[in-house]
Amino acid sequence: MLDSLLAAAAYLAQGVNLGYLALGVAVGIVFGSIPGLGGATAIALLLPLTFGMEPEQAIILMGGIMGAVSIGGSVSAILLNTPGTAPNAATCIDGYPLTRQGKAGLAIGAAATASSVGGILSLAILVMVLPVARTIVLWFGPPAFFMLAVLGLTSLTVASSNLLRGLIAACIGLFFGFVGYDDIGGTDRYTLGIDFLWDGISIVPLLIGLFAIAEMMNLYRAGGPISQSDDGATVRVVGTVDGIKAVFANPRTLASGSVIGAVIGMVPGVGGTVASFLSYSFAAQTSKNNENFGAGDVRGVIAPEAANNAKDGGALIPTLAFGIPGSAEMAIFLGVLILHGIDPGPMLLIERESTIFMLILALLFATIISGTLILVAARHLARIAHIDSLVLIPCVITVSLVGAYALHNAVGDVFVAAFFGVLGFLMIRLEYPRITLVIAFVLSSLMERNFIQSMIMFEGNWLRFFGDTTTLVLFFLTLFALSIPLLKFMRTRRAAQ
């Protein structure tokens, strides 16, 4: 194992290979920070470039992109309330309020540091877990997937500050998640006879609408720059270094975020969005003095950012061990591997150990390099928050709508973004949680498909859900999540007495 690791490190240290890594990191940061583009698009675009490369060089380039994308995405989430990639959406909840208070430097510092450390921790977890990766992937059949979706939905709805509004937002998210062709039952639902809606609503234009466009509409109404702090000096004073310190001052948040990210990343098809939201809600529920979550608590930035870089280490497990992509980026990365004659599957872990270490090292260095770059640039980036909204709004909306179109070259996605822009604006005005809508949307198809598959497996007998250990564990975790508000209520009442 050590030989493979050293061989991989020596290969990566060659000048030309470091160049590929740097190129990957640069592309990753840019594509990550522009909503709608994201890592999957970057990998697909650079794929033809890799034809003439050694397979290992292609892996280094792609590793650079994957390691940098989510750090790039966190910058636009914090500064503009516009997640660059879907997993960055949870970072908006506390990152953007910090920007409005003139503490963008603090938030970016914390995000870049938490991302880097989370990424490193998850790679450590990956190295430890690789030998038992098979077993873990085999734990998750349709019944366990269904229960995992229920757990995700429950913990997020419970985390809403207003339970009723949280439930309504979740229902709206589920409704939009069910739009499209149901390929088990063979029926199309709510497609209004439009071909475009057959594959359902894509998450990226939905996020662009709910966050970027809605936020710009709200900013237009309010006027002025994003930062409500009049003192331009605040950006320098409450700076990046405090953000870095904040991460290490909250080791519990950092560790729980990384572990949640790595574990959820291992479950194929669930992806980083769920990982970062779960990590956020776990931190918001279990931290001490948590009344400031949602209004600009730096721990609300640390938790999701640690998780969304940590998920990459986890997502490599199903991708490498079985050829099942854990996320959109992994799906295209899988294509790159196969094009270069590396066939992910049960044999890969045994036959090409050094190739895997190469990827792990590329991801590791990409995370560190991109985190450092963002930290260095943070002070300048934070100035965006001081630009007048009337200059900022057209720029952000242009990039957002072009991003929505660029995703699938479909004009329909532009309309989807515009529709959710208006819906998001109404939700801001009426104080409904947009995040709960997003998570319900993401989980809806996972939950439905696996429920139907389970019921087909169980021949209609739903009691058989409880015959499987993984499902049972997830069921008790769901019960626990449900009991948290009750326990809190009892504790407050006891304290009052």
Added chain:
Amino acid sequence: MSLGPLRLRCLILLTLALVACAPAADEATLDNATVSIVIPYRPGGGFDRTVRAFAPYFAKQLGDGVTVLPENVPGAGGRRGAATVYRARPDGKTLGIFNMPGFVPPEILGEKVDYDLRELSWIGRLESQDYVLLISATSELQDLQGVRAAAELAFLSTGYGSSVLAASQIVAGQLGLSDREPIYLAGYAGTADYLVGLIRGDGNVALGPVSTSLKYIESGDLRPLAVTGDGSSLPGVPTFTELGYPDLAALDLQRSIAGPPGMDAQLLVTLREAFLRAVADPEFIKTARNARLDLSPLDGAATAAEVAQSFTYYAAFKTNLTNPNAL
């Protein structure tokens, strides 16, 4: 700075934003040839991989200055991409890769589709692969006889409308299992997903494309029982024909390239000849081998005939092909 002009500028920029989102108009000139190959699925899958590997070699054979651009047009289970090619101008600049025979059953079952596969201008077949009937290595079943005698059978596959589910239904029908009402656990996201489901024990039998299944067979997780095709593509594994089910020999998966109907005869010849030269290019063959493509080239005329045959073949099994999980 006054707010008035800024507000105006804001609106002007917003208008520009909307204009930027409008799709670019078609190039009118034939000389400046950028040929798109429409992939009716999202990036990352097998069809995407095939086109991206093939595009540069096809461009080389089409002449200097010609660019071949893979273009993903996903939607409606591939139907949106297929309709895009069908409706395009037959000027040779829009071609597409087709999932055959996956696109055939919806047409046979009378579902509304915006294309007719038999009218397309077929340029050639790139890939073809047989199916293998698989069980888990830990399964109590031993052979095809065991499968036929099993008390409960659950076939794993991708969703309704996929080639694999249709093929599973045809296999079940031919093995005489239809009246035993096997379970069709459909809806998995991809081939690897349901094969891992088979290893896990979600169901007890599945039909897999040979090349994707091979790694699970080699790792000892899955056991092959029989293969489709005329000769066995897996050494030591009997064909369905050898086991007494010759009608199953024709079940396979093809990836073929076509252009819109009504293409000029000379243009079609040019495209077909470039296709044949590209698939014979030793460099492409090397790339294809590395990328694990199941290269099995066929010229345009033979591909058109194969498509027509698929219609006859699947029409004979029409009663087997209804959705087993319809609500």
